[in-house]
Structures are given as structure tokens and as C-alpha cells.
Amino acid sequence: MSQGPIGTxxxxxxxxxxxxxSISLEDDSWKHAGHHHEGGMDAKAGGESHFNLSIVSSSFDGQGRVARQRAINAVLAEELAGPVHALSIKAMTPAEASG
Structure with a gap:
């Protein structure tokens, strides 16, 4: 599946x-079209506001779930502060992914 500019x-x-x-990113924005929240619409026209991420990396060895999510959120701070409204994260080590 090809990504738009934000997904890329x-x-x-x-x-x-x-x-x-391995890494997989799914644009899930279409499921949220028309949903409202306090600041306006959840999903923007054209998508790329809600994503599901699955990532497998040995970088996560020795880290708990929260530490992994914080590390990912830190890398994507700019996107999460702007165009991305929601990011669902599934982060695993290679051993966890194969087990």
C-alpha cells in the first residue's frame, strides 16, 4: 500500500x-470521518490523521510497552503535534514477533 506524504x-x-x-503503517483516517471532538473534526479530508503502526525492532529489547511508545512518540513529536490526530502503536522485539 502506498503512503501519502505524512505516512512516508x-x-x-x-x-x-x-x-x-518489519514495519507497517495503515492510514485508518477513513474510519473517523465525520467524528467530532472538542477542537473540531477528528479526521481531515484526504486522510493521514489516524494511523495504526506495527513495528518490530531489536531497539526495543529490554524496554516495556510504555517506554517503546514514548520512544516512538518522541521521534514523531512534530507529526503528533500537527497533522496526526491519533497513532495506535504495536511495538515488538523480533523475539516477541516470532513467538
Whole structure:
């Protein structure tokens, strides 16, 4: 599946930061079209506001779930402060992914 510009940036940043064994990013924005929240609409026209991420990297060895999510959020701070409204994260080590 091809990514839009935001998805492409997310994948590039995560690949550089974590050298993943595998990575998958799904634009899930269409499921949120028309949903409202306090600041306005959840999903923007054209998508790329809600994503599901699955990433497998040995960089996560020895880290708990929260530490992994914080590391990913730190790498994507700019995107999470702007165009990305929601990011669901599944971060695993290679051993966890194969087990």
C-alpha cells in the first residue's frame, strides 16, 4: 500500500530511528470521518490523521510497552503535534514477533 506524504515521513523517521526488522503503517483516517471532538473534526479530508503502526525492532529489547511508545512518540513529536490526530502503536522485539 502506498503512503501519502505524512505516512512516508513517519516511515522514514521510524526506519532511521529504530532500524526495524518489519514495519507497517495503515492510514485508518477513513474510519473517523465525520467524528467530532472538542477542537473540531477528528479526521481531515484526504486522510493521514489516524494511523495504526506495527513495528518490530531489536531497539526495543529490554524496554516495556510504555517506554517503546514514548520512544516512538518522541521521534514523531512534530507529526503528533500537527497533522496526526491519533497513532495506535504495536511495538515488538523480533523475539516477541516470532513467538
Amino acid at each position: 515521513i513517519i516511515l522514514e523517521k521510524l526506519t532511521t530511528a529504530f532500524d526495524p526488522v
